[in-house]
Amino acid sequence: MSTLKAQVFLDTERTLAPISPLLFGGFAEHMGRCIYEGIYDPASPHADARGLRTDVIAALREQAYTVIRYPGGNFLSGYNWLDGVGPKEQRPRRRELAWQSLETNQFGTNEFVEFCAAIDAAPMLGVNMGTGDIQSAANLVDYCNTPGGTYWSDLRASHGYPTPHNVRYWCVGNEMDGPWQIGHLDAVAYGNKALEAAKMMKWLDPTIKTVLCGSSSDGMPTYPDWDRTVLEIAWEAMDYHSMHYYAGNRANDTASYLASAVTFERFVDTLEGTLRYVKAKRRSTHDVYLSWDEWQVWYKGDPLQGNWTEAPHLAEEIYNLEDALVVAQWLNVFLRKSHVLKIACVAQIVNVISWLHTRRDALLKQPSFYVFQQVSNLARGNALDVFVKAPPVETPQYGAVPALDVSASFDPETQKTAIFLVNRSQTETVSTNIVWQSAAPRQIAGVTQLTGPDVKATNTYEHPDAVVPHPVAGVQMDGNTLSLALPPLSFTVVSA
Numbered sequence: 001m002s003t004l005k006a007q008v009f010l011d012t013e014r015t016l017a018p019i020s021p022l023l024f025g026g027f028a029e030h031m032g033r034c035i036y037e038g039i040y041d042p043a044s045p046h047a048d049a050r051g052l053r054t055d056v057i058a059a060l061r062e063q064a065y066t067v068i069r070y071p072g073g074n075f076l077s078g079y080n081w082l083d084g085v086g087p088k089e090q091r092p093r094r095r096e097l098a099w100q101s102l103e104t105n106q107f108g109t110n111e112f113v114e115f116c117a118a119i120d121a122a123p124m125l126g127v128n129m130g131t132g133d134i135q136s137a138a139n140l141v142d143y144c145n146t147p148g149g150t151y152w153s154d155l156r157a158s159h160g161y162p163t164p165h166n167v168r169y170w171c172v173g174n175e176m177d178g179p180w181q182i183g184h185l186d187a188v189a190y191g192n193k194a195l196e197a198a199k200m201m202k203w204l205d206p207t208i209k210t211v212l213c214g215s216s217s218d219g220m221p222t223y224p225d226w227d228r229t230v231l232e233i234a235w236e237a238m239d240y241h242s243m244h245y246y247a248g249n250r251a252n253d254t255a256s257y258l259a260s261a262v263t264f265e266r267f268v269d270t271l272e273g274t275l276r277y278v279k280a281k282r283r284s285t286h287d288v289y290l291s292w293d294e295w296q297v298w299y300k301g302d303p304l305q306g307n308w309t310e311a312p313h314l315a316e317e318i319y320n321l322e323d324a325l326v327v328a329q330w331l332n333v334f335l336r337k338s339h340v341l342k343i344a345c346v347a348q349i350v351n352v353i354s355w356l357h358t359r360r361d362a363l364l365k366q367p368s369f370y371v372f373q374q375v376s377n378l379a380r381g382n383a384l385d386v387f388v389k390a391p392p393v394e395t396p397q398y399g400a401v402p403a404l405d406v407s408a409s410f411d412p413e414t415q416k417t418a419i420f421l422v423n424r425s426q427t428e429t430v431s432t433n434i435v436w437q438s439a440a441p442r443q444i445a446g447v448t449q450l451t452g453p454d455v456k457a458t459n460t461y462e463h464p465d466a467v468v469p470h471p472v473a474g475v476q477m478d479g480n481t482l483s484l485a486l487p488p489l490s491f492t493v494v495s496a
């Protein structure tokens with residue numbers, strides 16, 4: 001084993017953009033055991049009087065989520081939101097087509113808003129653009145946000161919620177480019193429907209912010225024409241354009257997988273170009289930003305169909321060290337693209353494609369849980385334009401990529417800096433000098449590393465701390481420089 005050398009240059013004045021707090025969002029869908037047995041589980045010893053899992057709430061609070069998107073996902077496109085409000089004993093049980101499960105509707109819009117309050121996150125609701133019409137979308141805004149004195153707001157009050165929910169963020173459909181979507185539309189049909197829905201929704205509440213469905217991934221045959229077309233039609237009525245992407249190491253090509261940030265950045269760059277093109281073409285003064293409202297590692301092949309059962313085990317991915325290092329890069333990309341990326345929601349927050357798993361009486365935090373927790377709690381203020389000089393590592397898919405993937409933040413109010421560094425090399429320690437080109441901190445508040453020799457290592461209920469961040473002792477500034485040894489396959493967090 002040899003030691004490679006790298007330098008990371010920081011200047012707290014050399015900023016990219018303010019970091020949107022909404023980059024640390026999550027997604028909760030009526031799929032598998034995300035809602036039922038994840039968030040809501042009256043049979044759990046950890047449930048509160050409302051049936052919400054207090055241990056799950058505590059774990060989500062540790063992760064400092066700022067916004068939660070709900071109720072889907074593919075589920076959204078067959079969902080009648082009226083099924084999920086009002087007295088629970090009168091709510092219908094239905095066959096749910098997206099995941100072929102049995103939906104009891106014991107958890108719905110009002111319970112979701114209460115759950116968001118419990119974790120101190122803003123709700124982000126979706127309106128159904130599959131089987132739903134634009135009237136039903138508008139009715140939901142009226143139900144949630146009108147203070148009172150209308151049919152829909154009075155119905156909300158009669159359900160026990162006299163105070164309006166004031167839901168600010170609204171997704172106008174989900175993945176409408178996908179043939180798998182219930183009520184899938186082509187780009188022109190969806191663009192027109194989304195425009196008309198958003199018009200009505202904003203007439204009812206002009207303070208809301210709307211999210212247009214972008215491509216379901218950069219692998220869609222209609223990408224990026226879908227994005228251009230729907231944006232050209234609905235531009236003025238939209239505030240955000242969605243991106244979805246799931247990463248994976250299907251070929252067991254770890255070198256390429258650990259360079260996933262290249263794909264993430266390309267995806268953002270292409271859509272940023274599309275936004276600029278459409279804004280120019282429309283001669284618009286309005287801006288639309290990106291909302292990466294589904295992102296996660298997902299490829300290990302758990303079932304996706306529930307055989308018409310309640311809360312089936314679907315897509316309960318087990319994440320390992322390499323997955324955590326990919327998540328760390330994803331978050332680095334969010335910071336590096338913070339000028340255009342303003343919302344991001346990890347899919348999903350518990351059990352389904354999630355780093356947090358539940359049993360009826362226990363919780364398991366997988367390695368990437370800690371990566372998200374650290375970044376969401378520390379990245380504040382402005383993203384910095386970091387200059388990285390790092391040796392290359394070779395990858396089959398991308399050729400040579402830098403061994404280090406880095407982002408950093410500086411908060412002018414608190415004067416706090418956070419630096420996030422991934423060493424993608426599978427074999428080499430990278431001896432790294434972090435050099436402050438502006439006033440350097442006198443001391444380092446803390447350094448942690450999440451790493452290990454086995455890229456496939458994970459946490460289990462029996463060994464929950466196998467892959468967790470550990471403090472690095474004896475770290476000191478030398479003038480304007482901090483020297484760190486970054487082990488192979490590691491995520492290092494510096495706070496100063």
Ligand code: AHR
Nearest residue numbers: 072073074075174175347
């Ligand atoms: O998050 C799981 C599913 O992935 C969502 O329902 C859908 O939007 C995407 O394809």
